[in-house]
Amino acid sequence: MRLFFSANSEKIYKFSNRQGKNTSYCLYEDYDYKKIINNLSLSDRRWALNLNSSCDTIELRLFRGTLEHDRFIANLQFADAVSHFVKEIGISAFIIGEHKYKNNSWLLFIDWCRYSHKYNHLIKFLEKEQLCV
Numbered sequence: 001m002r003l004f005f006s007a008n009s010e011k012i013y014k015f016s017n018r019q020g021k022n023t024s025y026c027l028y029e030d031y032d033y034k035k036i037i038n039n040l041s042l043s044d045r046r047w048a049l050n051l052n053s054s055c056d057t058i059e060l061r062l063f064r065g066t067l068e069h070d071r072f073i074a075n076l077q078f079a080d081a082v083s084h085f086v087k088e089i090g091i092s093a094f095i096i097g098e099h100k101y102k103n104n105s106w107l108l109f110i111d112w113c114r115y116s117h118k119y120n121h122l123i124k125f126l127e128k129e130q131l132c133v
Contacts, residue, residue, distance in 0.1 A: 001058065001086050008106045015078065015131055016062040017071065074125035081119045085112050 005012060063075045089112065110132050113119040126132050 001082060003091060004082060004086055004105055004109070008109070011106050011131055012062060015126070015129065017064040017066065070121070070125060073121050077119045077122035081113050081116075081122060082109070084116075085109055088112070 066072055066075070089108065110123070110126065113123055123132070
């Protein structure tokens with residue numbers, strides 16, 4: 001998940017609906033797969049993907065609060081989709097990639113969501129926000 005968030009930080013930031021330059025509460029790692037693969041820990045908990053918890057949990061700190069039903073469901077589906085996507089696809093897809101997915105794990109994620117037929121609301125929302133490119 002760290003590698004996916006790092007590689008797609010701009011798209012994820014736009015999807016999160018955060019605004020402004022003060023993102024100190026929701027940081028993204030630089031894309032360095034070697035560092036991430038070697039599992040160098042992150043010393044702070046203010047990461048968009050927070051692994052520094054006293055419990056065995058992962059905290060997604062990226063979403064802006066919302067009362068919009070469509071955005072709320074899209075946020076939930078995004079969290080579910082990302083967790084299943086990275087388990088199924090594996091790390092080699094991020095590093096090696098194939099054909100149209102080379103260096104584009106976001107496009108691979110979008111296509112995976114489409115073909116899984118579980119995240120239709122998320123796909124519609126991403127299309128509306130022009131994030132399926």
